[in-house]
Amino acid sequence: MALPARRKYVGDARRLLLAFDIGTTFSGISYSILDPGSVPEIRPVTRFPCQQHVGGDSKVPTVIYYDSNGDVRAIGAETLKEGIAEDAEENGWTQTRWFKLHLRPKPRPASIFSMFQRLNFAPESESDSIPPLPPGKTVVQVFADYMVYLFECAKEYITETHGARLWTSLEGDIMYVLTHPNGWGGPQQERMRQAAITARLIPDTDSGRARVTFVTEGEASLHFCLSNGLEIEGSDGDGVLIVDAGGGTIDLTAYRKLPDHSFEEIAVPRCHFQGAAYVTMRAEQFFKNLLSDTRFAQDVDTLTTRFDRNTKHVFRRDDEPHHIQFASHRERDVALSIRGGRLTLMGTDVATFFEPSIACIVQAVTDQISAAHAPIKTVFLVGGFSASHWLCENVRKGIEPLGVVVSRPDTHVNKAVSNGAVSFYLDGVVSSRMSRLTYGLKCRTTYDSTDPEHCRRGHLVQVHPVSGKPMLENSFSIILPKNTRVKKTTEFRESFGTSAFDRASLNDHATTVRCYTGQAENPCWIDEEPDMFSAVCIVKADTSSVKASVNKSTTGVTYYRIRFDVILLFGLTELKAQIAYLEDGVEKRGPATVVYEE
Template sequence: MSLPARKKYAGDTRRLLLAFDIGTTFSGISYSILDPGSVPEIRPVTRFPSQEQVGGDSKIPTVIYYDSDGKVCAIGADTLKDGIEADAEDFGWSKARWFKLHLRPKPVAPTFFSRIVRSQENQELPPLPLKKTVVEVFGDYMKYLHSCSKEYIEETHGSMLWASLKDNIMYVLTHPNGWGGPQQAQMRQAAVKAGLIPDTDPGRSRVTFVTEGEASLHFCLTNGLAIDPTSKSGVLIVDAGGGTIDLTAYSKLPDNSYEEIAIPQCHFQGAAYVSIRAEKYFKTLLAGSRFSQDVESLVTRFDRNTKHVFRREDEPLHIQFTSHRERDQALNIRGGRLTIPGRDVATFFEPSVTCIVDAIKKQKSSAHMPITSVFLVGGFSASPWLYNQVRERVEALGMTVSRPDTHVNKAVSNGAVSFYLDSAVTSRVARLTYGIEVYVNYNSTDYEHIKRGHRVSVHSTEGIPIITGAFSSILPKNTRVKSDREFRRTFETTATHRVGLRSHEVDILSYRGSSANPEWIDDDTDLYPAVCTVKANTSSLTPRVRTSPRGLKYYEISYDVVLLFGLTELKAQIAYKENGVERRGPAEVVFVE
């Protein structure tokens, strides 16, 4: 183990920690029983209802069948039963698969071309069942994972233990590197719908989030990955999953903690996209033939079996998909089995392989220190073809590539528990530049002000000429952020009446362009999307009475918005002075979906 010895649990009461890794194609659960004074252990759930095979590498499909009324008919391991597809067809069930990808962030500043690409991506994804939102589907699946956890823990540790802990459970939910506050808010909402937590502040605080990249690092560290803090080089964790490829680079600090050394990446080129390309191939191949209706069956068998055994481009692969009496020599179908040239199968993988290699190159070039080794984890990394292709191309760049010899399908859920217990990462890299829109006093000698002369207005209370639309940065992109470091800005707001200062809210914007010092939002408004709104109760602040140049009285307050970006969730506070002493109050963060 490359982490320092885990400390004893310091809590006062026994608690249960559950980690849910809801993957695009498969999901996993890990847990830890937190006993005061005892060193916590990480345990995976290895048995699920209706699962035929059990063991350390067990995983369950992220699939749900609904009837026409929106009721769950089969879910998770139940969807692997023989004949489930026939039942779905006979009873008119709808299938929810790859639903996780419907939660992904929306693109920013779309061009005409990117809108077309986005439209094509949405067409590729299986649609959600009618009348179901992604939050509702997530909630149904979380409810199922919770019931699986209950059954496993009761069988393993006794029903009395579960009964004593069921109302005191902490949850860790994983998500791709590219997700943030809006996705976390929806996942927490799903946890409420699932009945995991009450819809209260204490209830919502029982849900914690971790990126799949950071969870993967913790998994690797608890499974023997060693990073030398004196080597002045870093390691890159590549989590190749069903939907996304997540890349995160780390180095070890002298205090045995870890820091990110490059902005993490997230790409939608996981194993599911190999199946999407295979489906297009099958549709084209069988179009106009009597086998055109068998494409879904072919994709299912390719996805479950063929994809995972592909090793060589010069060897054909065979998929049994229909009656042994069926044959069509022109389509390479004999005995109900389709034969596909290995070189064609390689084309299904190639965009994913290229994506991973290009992303590794980008991490290597942008990291704060050299990256000498790459660790490949996640279910997709178990593919021999993917692993060998990535290793061959990356080792040519002077980096070593390896993967854990333990069960890669438990990497994220086990790592999520370790994240909660060990908190190895203490410094992260800001993904974007964050700030707010402000106004500035008009300066008739400043060129940037002069060209915005048409936007000059008179301040409503102070009566002076101002220009709105300036950008004030709070956290620049690529900044190393310690987990306890605060970023704050002082704000002044005015009103003609005291009542107008009892509360205040400010939109936190993220700048997504290439400028190192963005100043004006109107240079490209699409590059400054709002991330969230911070709402603060300022009723306890004593306003100052001011007089404008026109002799009108108005009121003014000053306060700081304090943001914490170093954790896995954005948190905010409001700080103000009261009789010379700083006071703080909570600030509500409402994310833009």
Template sequence: METKARKPYDGASRKLLLAFDIGTTFSGISYSILDPGKIPQILPVTRYPSQGTAGSDSKIPTVIYYCKNGKLAAIGAETLKEGIEVEVEEEGWQIARWFKLHLRPKSAIVAGEEPVPPLPCGKTVVEVFTDFVFYMHNCAEKFITETHGAVVWASLSKDISYVLTHPNGWAGPQQTAMREAAIKAGLVPNTPEGRARVVFLTRLLSNGMSLAAAKEEEDEPPRKKTKLNKAAAAKGATQAKEGDGVLIVDAGGGTVDVTSYCRQPDGSYVEIAIPACYFQGSAYVTMRAKAWFTNFFKGSRFKDDVDALTHTFDAKTKPRFQKVDEKYHIPFASVRERDPALNVTAGRLRMEGSDIASFFKPSIDCIVNAVKEQSAAAHVPIRSVFMVGGFSASEWLFQQVKAQVEPLGIAVSIPDQHVNKAVASGAVSFFLDSMVSSRVSRAMYGLSIYQVYDSTNTDHVKRGHKVEVHSVTGKPCLFGFFRVILPKGVQVTTTAEFVKHFHRQEFNRADLDKYSSEILMYSGESQGSPWINDEPDMYPVVCTVEADLSKITATEEKNPKGETFYRIEYSIVLLFGLTELKAQVAGPASIIFADGGFA
């Protein structure tokens, strides 16, 4: 079955949709001018200020240089201008590279992993993100104004909808930080209406399964030999046998995102296993290489050349590496430099292919294990793996994964097509087409509540020493019971509501007006006891839900002491959809995500 044709835009007025894909190493912008009654077209921004060759590439480096005083010196395409290395050295500029990784969830940090480079000039990740979002918006404005005219931009710029992409392992805290950056950058006002104009999509939703748009890899520059196109991967998925599982491995600059889908008769896709996100993208290969170089040249006269060596490795050696039994020569210093003891000849470091292979190994092992885990968890057989993302353009990475996965009876492929469009096109396409109709919940979400003590319940009896008298009702209770609102591993459609009913009691009715409760997520592996105290560290606070319950009718009751108290009953509704967590508490509610949700 072919992909369903895009429908005409059904809005009442003309509108502009902008998508920013801020990748770990490269970024891109796409947009669509939505005209009522017309089928939307997705267009990439292909021209950036200071870009060497306009129109040839739709990606720019995710790099910022700051002056010593913290002011912006160069950003994005500006960092590619000829001779900038001299300015950097002479002016003492500091670089913000791979800054997106500072947003990663704390739970994603693995002991012993290579450290992410610190942010310069005491900057916070939100401040750096704000600078880059502001720059991206200015680039979009300049391009659209030059392409469609200043009148068009002026007529649409007051009510733009923005789509921001992120790895599928990110959630509320990361989305909150990105939305805050959009507000600080002046994209939208800090109002409920303004915040609603910023929406989020995971990279796998926007890249792996956006069937209607062709798009290019995000996190590596184009290769001459290996060309890559995520849309072609999706096309291959549409040709797979209906009902079979398709696993998209999106290997980018920072993360490896994996999601399994099954194609439905109507052409839509559903997730068939809990998606996963691993911080093992190509940047981590470079980090491991830098650590090796630093150790190798420790105490030598070349110790200050490690950054230059790392840059050359990242730009040339890493993407071209293919054979473990060859020697590789990496230039980093003057051709007059020579030190046989350190394998340096004519300013080049001679390295064994086996050492370079060791930098890739953790990422390769990660992908292979992820395929095995997804295959074991999926409720339909996975027959095909499509490797997408810039890191998948590495011939060594692809061949190693292929060699280990295909013996499992799973085909591994990289579509050999190339269309010069930014990966952000997928975000626009997904926003318009919504090809994925459901996903699988990755964890249990719920609240901590109390239960009235029941002497006939054996579970209560064994916890009898923890019984407390409720301060209002006067009844013996056990506190810290985890009431699940959304179970783990269930299909979540775009409109599904997960509802649970609760009640509260207070002596004063006015004390019931303002509601605030913490939504918890069970992050452990067991399916055992629902009592939070059994695994107190496994129930982090995801967010706080706040609502006004003043209009709910309260009933009067008396406790054993004869004291009158008020009781209200209400429902908490969680909507997980495909992007953001939303909530209702007997009506609209606000969500405040927990602080410190990222590293």
């Protein structure tokens, strides 16, 4: 199964598309030069400044060294230079790695934490040691610094490959695709967009912000597989599960091909924090436990780094020992399995570092197969972590008894997400997605004495401050139920009527979109499970153009009332909103802004 032939670019001017895949441990860049009337091609950036292996490596470390003033001293491929660790120690630089994990969803109330666990993108446990951000730096600032680096790398590569004149003609209006894990949403997207503004990739204007598009790593991986012509076993209508095993997260997304050659999600995507970085975290804890209260305790960082760069990638068998050189050849401690400055790790110990990640993937795949609306017959393993032979073979052993075929692309695994992000923008084959949660609005409803649920809340009736009518608070109006297939073009509407004594008070409107995370299929009242409802975003709109009606309250006071619809589009990779209202019987539309708060 492959993508249909890519269409010619229909824009009226040449443009440049850049895709940044900022991963937990490694990052990549892909691009496409869009020429009117020509079929776009997807190209990866394969050369980076200071990169030792020139000509084929599409990934650079997601690592930054800052000095005490907060200035970048080494970044990306520069952090692999010989002697950089010694330079950092001598000059007091701070190494920043795995900073992407600081952007992850951080639910605060215990009930919301439980929800995130059910959704399978719970934050790391308290025992996980994610390195802190550098002093005085926010995660947005660190992201911005890294985006500046990626931009400069893309500029140098494209200039060398295609000429300085082409870059100069295109750099003022570049379009960007940014990738993120399946479990991330609007708040993370907004902070990534803010990082792009801070990095001066785009201006802080509506048109500038519109130049940034987001795609989940799972969906980007699907496009990578399709654009590379990977075959899916099974009959028409069977599903395929993409498992993107990266540095920080394991993203799972299930799809089915439709007769029109588009694809639809057939299960709610999942995201687990069990990527390759967590294998390294477990190894680091092992070294700390082994060497605490010994003269080698200060060597834990060196051991962890060498395990991360070498041992983890070559591990294939649990019946063979692995040796990590970390100290002088004169160092020896037989009780600690240290000889000649080398620590000997038993293969069975290394296997335990991988085990939680392997078990997580096998269980997650099992859950996706059970939840999918179509039979899944093929699983594709992509992402840098899937290059691990030990991981791949053990995942295959756990999954193939379920009757599925486990495949892993032989080449270009490292550039799957960035290449797939460009393909997402150009080809866009996913026509519908599954709603992750139940979304709705907190409403005030007119009291109905014939409704048993209203009568049960009779003691909560309040008089509307403007109309004087008896009202009940805390009604929940569902806009989109969980696990609903939503097409990209599907609009979800909610009608509003709002009143005020002063017409100017109705010139703008803000409403909070909430999500329900409990188990009820049709939650109607927030007061029944208050901890299961949380704010997702605020939709703000200019309603000054909406015609107001003039009314009299029960006390004879004149007040104004406007009616309009808030339109939400959940089927895109980013939530969009509009308002609609009638003017002389004709529907008019206006823009609305989706705002995410910290």
